[in-house]
Amino acid sequence: MAQITLQGVDKVYSGGVKAVDGLDLEIRDGEFMVLVGPSGCGKSTALRMIAGLEDISDGTVSIGDRVVNDLAPKDRDIAMVFQNYALYPHMTVEQNLAFGLKLRGTPKSEIKERVANAAAMLGLEPFLQRRPAHLSGGQRQRVAMGRAIVREPQAFLMDEPLSNLDAKLRVSMRASLNQLHERLGITTVYVTHDQIEAMTLGDRVCVLREGRLQQVDTPQRLFDHP
Ligand code: ADP
Ligand code: ADP
Helix, strand or coil: CCCEEEEEEEEECCCCCEEEEEEEEEECCCCEEEEECCCCCCHHHHHHHHHCCCCCCEEEEEECCEECCCCCHHHCCEEEECCCCCCCCCCCHHHHHHHHHHHCCCCHHHHHHHHHHHHHHHCCHHHCCCCHHHCCHHHHHHHHHHHHHHCCCCEEEEECCCCCCCHHHHHHHHHHHHHHHHHHCCEEEEEECCHHHHHHHCCEEEEEECCEEEEEECHHHHHHCC
């Protein structure tokens, strides 16, 4: 686990749009930080710069005590969960969970243990032999989260992971996410445009507007002093 620090981070896209403007933000070790704000405020861009999926125009992003500006995504020791699940359709749930570890040459016994733990935490045990086509949207999103968990990364980055789910599922997934965070305590950066999601999930919430940090505080204090 690690702290994530953004210092004076700018993102100017090639068309000239300044998507992120002088962002200073410290995400503490083990903290669940939500980035919230209206569509186009720069949430995804900020997250993608932490992930290494987008070049940083100015400033620095650090994970732990390492500046990662020039590090490839695979060298940042982070795991991402997106709204589209990106599961391998021809593999079972179990194979989907194990695949990344297999590629990395993780010993078989350890893969087995990590996959079993993730499946237990996410309630996926009954579905391990199914293929994604035979899962509900919520189950697929759990598999996507399972794939992130088995990597045992320093941090989770999630971009609107619940936005393809119906309202009822979103509520139950919020509860699952809270439980997971309590158990694993992994530094998490979570992007959403949904204020309720932000308030129920975040240890702290960072409100962005037009690429700038507007407020960062606990949900309680944001609620008391909007
Ligand atoms: P959010 O996640 O809050 O909806 P984004 O980070 O996606 O916001 O976008 C912030 C701004 O950057 C918007 O004005 C958007 O149109 C612009 N933008 C996002 N991606 C690109 C891109 N690849 N090229 C040019 N402009 C982009
Ligand atoms: P997965 O780990 O999702 O089964 P791979 O091991 O084939 O998939 O991933 C190839 C590369 O893509 C990894 O080295 C990593 O850099 C990146 N990658 C894959 N999944 C994630 C993820 N959940 N979070 C961040 N990076 C990922």
